[in-house]
Amino acid sequence: MRFYTYIWTMYQAMIAAVKLKLRFVVLDRPVPNGGNADGPVMTPDFTSGVGQDALVQKHGMTAGEVARYFNGEFMPAKAGGRLAKLDVVTVSGYRADMLFADTGLPWVLPSPNMPTPDTALLYAGTGLFEATNLSEGRGTTRPFEIIGAPYVGSSQSTV
Numbered sequence: 001m002r003f004y005t006y007i008w009t010m011y012q013a014m015i016a017a018v019k020l021k022l023r024f025v026v027l028d029r030p031v032p033n034g035g036n037a038d039g040p041v042m043t044p045d046f047t048s049g050v051g052q053d054a055l056v057q058k059h060g061m062t063a064g065e066v067a068r069y070f071n072g073e074f075m076p077a078k079a080g081g082r083l084a085k086l087d088v089v090t091v092s093g094y095r096a097d098m099l100f101a102d103t104g105l106p107w108v109l110p111s112p113n114m115p116t117p118d119t120a121l122l123y124a125g126t127g128l129f130e131a132t133n134l135s136e137g138r139g140t141t142r143p144f145e146i147i148g149a150p151y152v153g154s155s156q157s158t159v
Contacts, residue, residue, distance in 0.1 A: 035096025
């Protein structure tokens, strides 16, 4: 997802690596919710720390593919050039048509508030609630699985 914290931390590290002419290494990982792309592209008026450039909402790329995309599309304008050397240690056994559960791998959080593969599946839609005054469940054991607010009314108002 475009709003994963870690890809934008990687983006900033890549900008620094370009400026310092450093080699950049990415340990690839599967896409938690499958490798297809969907949703709107980030626009300049709405960029933030979790959407710093014109990336589609559900980009469907592995971390290594995101790094290659950033290097080709964004680094020239943002950092004045491309990385001198980008190495991606590719994930083995992964195909873009797989969900994370299909990989047989242990879950490693792709973002600080992404505790389970189920959360990742829901995040494509429920992550949009972050831009509203509703709660998307941060601070609970089920972030992005619960949407609501005290002023909404009954417990039937949550998703």
